Amino acid sequence: MARQFCTFFVGELFLGIEVMRIQEVLRDWIITPVPMANSEIRGLINLRGQIITAVDLRTCFQIPDRDRDDPPPTILVLDGDKELLSLVVDRSGDVLEVEEECFEEPPETLKSETRRLIQGAYKLEQSLLLVLDVDHVFDLDTATEEA
Amino acid sequence: MGGMDDIVAEFLAESAENLDQLDQDLVTLEKNPSDREVFARIFRTIHTIKGTCGFLTFGTLESVTHVGESLLSRLREGSLDLRPEITTDLLALIDAVRAILANIDATGHEGDEGYADLIERLKSHGEGTESVAGIPEPATSTPPSRTKARARKKSASTSAKGARAKKKASDKNPARKQAEPTPEPTTDDEDVDELELTSTPTSAETSIRVDVRVLDHLMNLVGELVLSRNQFVQNVAGSTDSRLTSSSQRLDAITGELQEAVMRTRMQPISSIWKKLPRFTRDLSLKFGKQVEIEMEGEETDLDKSVIEAIKGSLLHLVRNAVDHGIEDPDAREKNGKPRTGTLRLRAHHEGGTVVIEVHDDGGGLDRDRILARAVEAGLVTETESEGLSRNEIESFIFHPGFSTASRVTNISGRGVGLDVVRSNVERMGGSVELQSEPGESTTFRVKIPLTLAIVSVFLVAADEHRIAIPQASVVELIRLDDAASGPGIEDLNGVPVFRLRGKLLPLVFLNHELGIQKNGEDRPGANIVVLQGDDRQFGLVVDAIEDSQEIVVKPLGRLLSAVPFAGATILGNGQIALILDVFRLGLAAGVVSEARAHSVAAQVSVAVKTRKSRTRLVCIHGTDDERLAVEFDAVDRLENVPRSSIERVGNQQVVQYGDEILQLVELQRTLPERRKEARSSPDRADGATVPVVVCTVDGRRIGLIVHVIADIVEEELKARRPGSRDGIRGCAVIQDRVTEILDLEAVVRLADPEFFDREIG
Numbered sequence: 001m002a003r004q005f006c007t008f009f010v011g012e013l014f015l016g017i018e019v020m021r022i023q024e025v026l027r028d029w030i031i032t033p034v035p036m037a038n039s040e041i042r043g044l045i046n047l048r049g050q051i052i053t054a055v056d057l058r059t060c061f062q063i064p065d066r067d068r069d070d071p072p073p074t075i076l077v078l079d080g081d082k083e084l085l086s087l088v089v090d091r092s093g094d095v096l097e098v099e100e101e102c103f104e105e106p107p108e109t110l111k112s113e114t115r116r117l118i119q120g121a122y123k124l125e126q127s128l129l130l131v132l133d134v135d136h137v138f139d140l141d142t143a144t145e146e147a
Numbered sequence: 148m149g150g151m152d153d154i155v156a157e158f159l160a161e162s163a164e165n166l167d168q169l170d171q172d173l174v175t176l177e178k179n180p181s182d183r184e185v186f187a188r189i190f191r192t193i194h195t196i197k198g199t200c201g202f203l204t205f206g207t208l209e210s211v212t213h214v215g216e217s218l219l220s221r222l223r224e225g226s227l228d229l230r231p232e233i234t235t236d237l238l239a240l241i242d243a244v245r246a247i248l249a250n251i252d253a254t255g256h257e258g259d260e261g262y263a264d265l266i267e268r269l270k271s272h273g274e275g276t277e278s279v280a281g282i283p284e285p286a287t288s289t290p291p292s293r294t295k296a297r298a299r300k301k302s303a304s305t306s307a308k309g310a311r312a313k314k315k316a317s318d319k320n321p322a323r324k325q326a327e328p329t330p331e332p333t334t335d336d337e338d339v340d341e342l343e344l345t346s347t348p349t350s351a352e353t354s355i356r357v358d359v360r361v362l363d364h365l366m367n368l369v370g371e372l373v374l375s376r377n378q379f380v381q382n383v384a385g386s387t388d389s390r391l392t393s394s395s396q397r398l399d400a401i402t403g404e405l406q407e408a409v410m411r412t413r414m415q416p417i418s419s420i421w422k423k424l425p426r427f428t429r430d431l432s433l434k435f436g437k438q439v440e441i442e443m444e445g446e447e448t449d450l451d452k453s454v455i456e457a458i459k460g461s462l463l464h465l466v467r468n469a470v471d472h473g474i475e476d477p478d479a480r481e482k483n484g485k486p487r488t489g490t491l492r493l494r495a496h497h498e499g500g501t502v503v504i505e506v507h508d509d510g511g512g513l514d515r516d517r518i519l520a521r522a523v524e525a526g527l528v529t530e531t532e533s534e535g536l537s538r539n540e541i542e543s544f545i546f547h548p549g550f551s552t553a554s555r556v557t558n559i560s561g562r563g564v565g566l567d568v569v570r571s572n573v574e575r576m577g578g579s580v581e582l583q584s585e586p587g588e589s590t591t592f593r594v595k596i597p598l599t600l601a602i603v604s605v606f607l608v609a610a611d612e613h614r615i616a617i618p619q620a621s622v623v624e625l626i627r628l629d630d631a632a633s634g635p636g637i638e639d640l641n642g643v644p645v646f647r648l649r650g651k652l653l654p655l656v657f658l659n660h661e662l663g664i665q666k667n668g669e670d671r672p673g674a675n676i677v678v679l680q681g682d683d684r685q686f687g688l689v690v691d692a693i694e695d696s697q698e699i700v701v702k703p704l705g706r707l708l709s710a711v712p713f714a715g716a717t718i719l720g721n722g723q724i725a726l727i728l729d730v731f732r733l734g735l736a737a738g739v740v741s742e743a744r745a746h747s748v749a750a751q752v753s754v755a756v757k758t759r760k761s762r763t764r765l766v767c768i769h770g771t772d773d774e775r776l777a778v779e780f781d782a783v784d785r786l787e788n789v790p791r792s793s794i795e796r797v798g799n800q801q802v803v804q805y806g807d808e809i810l811q812l813v814e815l816q817r818t819l820p821e822r823r824k825e826a827r828s829s830p831d832r833a834d835g836a837t838v839p840v841v842v843c844t845v846d847g848r849r850i851g852l853i854v855h856v857i858a859d860i861v862e863e864e865l866k867a868r869r870p871g872s873r874d875g876i877r878g879c880a881v882i883q884d885r886v887t888e889i890l891d892l893e894a895v896v897r898l899a900d901p902e903f904f905d906r907e908i909g
Contacts, residue, residue, distance in 0.1 A: 032724040035662035036711045044724050049371040051716045053705040083705050
């Protein structure tokens with residue numbers, strides 16, 4: 001069984017989300033910051049009148065912020081459980097089809113905060129595609145709110 | 148399968164509506180047993196449910212409704228009188244049907260309850276002539292098996308709705324069916340159908356059922372259209388092309404009308420909640436041994452669906468309150484020269500952009516002496532203070548949390564939760580509750596609520612580059628301070644910025660500061676103060692600029708943003724997002740509003756009571772950068788000043804000899820995650836000879852927390868709590884007017900030393 005992944009880059013990481021979960025990919029989009037929100041929350045975006053929370057994967061993976069002269073980030077809009085949610089990534093890659101037998105548990109070498117958000121990895125010829133645990137990314141915030 | 152689900156869904160939705168009507172009908176019928184039309188309606192509803200559920204194979208539901216139907220048909224024939232016990236059991240039947248339907252809705256199954264008791268009781272009313280439900284058919288009712296067969300046959304050719312409509316018609320005359328045991332030909336059904344429709348036009352002809360989500364979506368789109376229109380009209384305003392300007396005007400007008408029309412689709416008459424009330428009051432009055440008549444005026448008053456949903460609970464509470472506490476026992480009423488039956492009157496009407504709902508009872512009114520006595524007893528006021536209180540002030544005590552004058556606690560009301568919740572609910576929606584009471588005569592609650600929650604008038608203010616919308620309902624006035632202006636301007640009172648507004652001191656809150664915004668730009672000269680009403684207290688919000696006032700469409704923030712002091716967001720004409728300020732939460736976070744601080748004398752004294760009730764002792768710690776932290780006193784063993792020289796290192800741990808044990812130390816500031824990304828400039832205290840240490844016991848083990856400054860030990864009620872926003876923090880509370888983070892000791896220790904709890908105590 002081959003699965004299709006929408007791939008993207010965050011810092012040095014090459015990540016993927018199952019293509020069916022992605023509703024659309026936005027580039028050059030204005031993100032309105034929300035004061036007092038958790039640091040993972042980059043802000044809000046206006047998608048044709050709908051207001052969507054944008055979570056920055058750089059912060060989630062504890063990667064230093066983008067530089068001022070870096071190209072503007074890309075936003076992936078996902079169908080969350082009850083609402084649309086979005087992820088801020090550095091740039092999007094291709095849609096890849098991968099074979100199930102290439103799948104492996106998260107490599108031990110990953111930093112712990114990275115491992116938490118990763119379901120596993122696909123060994124590709126050139127690189128390693130890390131599968132993002134989307135629900136976990138969005139859960140992070142509720143976990144700290146409940147403390 | 149999908150088709151079947153649709154049929155079930157429609158069955159559920161329709162039955163729910165019918166059941167609400169039934170409640171009302173049965174209560175009406177009890178008063179006026181000869182009302183044939185009402186009787187026919189009840190009978191029809193039950194029969195429809197029975198028929199449909201036979202077709203959908205819901206066995207329990209079928210047998211329950213079946214005995215109900217048998218009983219009803221006897222009542223209708225007149226061979227049985229409608230006694231109150233029967234009404235009660237019929238109402239119980241409706242509850243049972245409702246419960247089963249709820250089960251079906253939730254799980255797709257009827258649930259395990261067989262309702263054998265109820266079936267037995269219903270049957271016993273029918274003089275015991277009926278035999279076991281479901282199997283042998285009593286002579287007076289339609290055999291369910293036949294209904295089933297007929298329904299099935301029809302559903303083959305027509306839609307479920309069609310089948311139902313015809314069944315409904317055929318139910319009209321079971322007596323005739325009885326006389327004519329063979330299934331009637333369809334044409335016959337059709338005749339009856341038409342006959343019924345002409346005699347009582349149903350709402351089905353003039354209305355359709357629409358999913359609320361569709362309406363919400365429509366509403367959103369119209370909101371967007373309004374914004375686009377604003378933009379367009381603005382752009383065209385300077386144009387000299389007359390054709391363009393005239394079409395822009397037309398667009399303007401039509402959009403306005405469309406907006407209004409769409410708003411109307413979301414409107415529901417208030418009767419949609421009121422029609423539950425006759426049944427509700429009947430049950431209550433039986434329970435309390437009271438006689439209550441309910442009157443309604445203005446049932447057709449329209450309200451936005453979301454408002455109706457939001458007000459429902461509060462309204463039920465007021466009714467409950469009136470029946471339980473307001474209206475007296477029949478004997479007491481007679482003694483006071485009143486009719487034995489009390490009257491509960493509900494009135495609703497529009498007043499400007501708001502809806503006023505009144506709940507009036509002709510009961511004993513508020514007993515001010517008793518309220519005052521209770522208030523003194525509860526420590527809300529002292530006796531000396533109580534003498535100076537006005538009538539209104541005394542009456543407003545009943546809105547205090549935990550306040551109840553009921554001498555007994557019933558399972559319905561008098562538990563001391565209630566009116567305070569009603570008031571805070573209504574106020575949260577931007578409404579208000581007023582109270583009028585004549586001792587011995589009556590009590591009236593006047594609830595005033597906005598027509599819709601979706602569109603709000605706001606002032607747009609700037610906080611650096613952020614655009615923040617402040618609901619006009621919370622704004623009292625706007626003040627512009629010029630540098631050149633005479634007068635003292637913003638003053639400092641013991642570290643708290645204040646402004647003298649007509650002789651009164653107004654505490655000030657700086658929006659930039661509260662939102663943690665570092666200003667990039669230069670300070671603008673002068674200041675803009677928005678005077679806000681938060682809870683009972685006014686405060687001034689200093690903003691960079693006040694830009695505009697607008698009507699905006701409120702959009703909810705997602706679940707990830709539940710902890711921010713914003714009530715929602717909106718999209719401005721230029722596509723920019725503006726956040727809508729939650730004034731109450733901001734005031735709470737800034738410490739200028741707290742539920743324990745209000746303007747009147749009475750309320751101020753209540754602080755003492757509240758704190759006495761549930762206060763917690765805390766050790767307050769000041770962090771670097773004036774951060775406030777606190778540890779629950781119960782966990783603290785000792786506060787020590789440990790000489791720096793005596794701290795030793797073992798591996799990567801810091802320890803100190805403490806009595807005859809070795810105490811592990813944890814540096815609080817290094818352990819807690821930084822709140823903001825920027826490193827803070829903190830005064831370096833490493834040169835001090837000693838460090839303050841809080842010695843605590845966590846999970847049976849001792850640990851020492853090295854802190855910056857041990858400030859104070861306080862006793863406070865942890866009322867205004869908020870969840871913590873970083874690891875190691877259990878939550879925030881307002882302590883001594885400052886937002887203070889309360890440490891979760893176990894989490895702090897784990898952060899510092901993840902293995903701490905796993906090691907053997909040695």
